[in-house]
Amino acid sequence: MNEQAAATDKATQESLISVHRWTDKLLTFRTTRPAGYRFTPGQFARLGLQVNGEMVWRAYSITSAETEDQLEYYAIIVPDGLFTSALDRLQPGDPVWVEKLSYGFMTPDRFTDGEDFWMLATGTGLGPYISILQQREVWQQFRNLILVHCVRHENELTYQEKFETLRADAAAQDLPAQLHVITMTTRDNAVDSADLAYPAAADRLYGRITTALRDGTLEKKLGIGITAASSRLMVCGNPEMITEVRELLKERGLGPCRRAGGGQFITEDYW
Ligand SMILES: Cc1cc2nc3c(=O)[nH]c(=O)nc-3n(C[C@H](O)[C@H](O)[C@H](O)COP(=O)(O)OP(=O)(O)OC[C@H]3O[C@@H](n4cnc5c(N)ncnc54)[C@H](O)[C@@H]3O)c2cc1C
Known part of the structure; x- marks a missing residue:
């Protein structure tokens, strides 16, 4: 099974909608929301990006409201960070994988x-x-x-x-x-x-x-x-x-x- 197919077992392929840059290192980004996706405010999602042909997964707290039809996240670009360097380069329309389950007890x-x-x-x-x-x-x-x-x-x-x-x-x-x-x-x-x-x-x-x-x-x-x-x-x-x-x-x-x-x-x- 290739990496992308493996990703779709546990995740859905969504796409980047927008990026708001607060500073050169801080950004808020929005993705499409998977059909039927559920979370409780305070929880995080695991997001996947393809980096050099391999899936890289990182946890991100969801900042959007439970009722919105998009998902929003707030991120820092870590110097030389594998995931965030790729995130920094993303353009609207690019794929972002969102794991089907959301996690966390900070509710x-x-x-x-x-x-x-x-x-x-x-x-x-x-x-x-x-x-x-x-x-x-x-x-x-x-x-x-x-x-x-x-x-x-x-x-x-x-x-x-x-x-x-x-x-x-x-x-x-x-x-x-x-x-x-x-x-x-x-x-x-x-x-x-x-x-x-x-x-x-x-x-x-x-x-x-x-x-x-x-x-x-x-x-x-x-x-x-x-x-x-x-x-x-x-x-x-x-x-x-x-x-x-x-x-x-x-x-x-x-x-x-x-x-x-x-x-x-x-x-x-x-x-
Ligand atoms: C439950 C959970 C929720 C998270 N939610 C968010 C979130 O909402 N927003 C977010 O930006 N990150 C969040 N993170 C961190 C995120 O998952 C990644 O670690 C981060 O994006 C760096 O990934 P990377 O591959 O670019 O860097 P890596 O190469 O993995 O570098 C990791 C190093 O970067 C530094 N670092 C990682 N995250 C941060 C951070 N947020 N602020 C300052 N320094 C950091 C630390 O020194 C850490 O050792 C969360 C982590 C966990 C465990």
């Missing part, structure tokens, strides 16, 4: 209680939250939806307009939750960030998520504490950040969600 339905839903992301770890925030249920389930996006440079603070649209849609539908977006940069400091073209430069936090969590800056920013009773958290992106956040949360009496139930946080490492 908000695993939280059965809690008032404040914290979504912590580094870089493209933002992806799953874009889909989750388009799910009506989370706006009904929680009092506060708190998205924390930490990147190196301010031009990597993407999807800001989407958050405004989501807020406006929720207000128009009288949905109870408030969306708070906390942006953080680790390399551009306050002095460099006089460029108001980038969102809320004056309002941004500078430094790492782990530091802001440890010293309380994150909670002080909104006046909302992180407690086992009220907080439910997802953490996505850089594995070192995730390991450290898990420890910090455990020290504060929060635990990982288990299949059997209970727990306050869910994490997903991207590498």
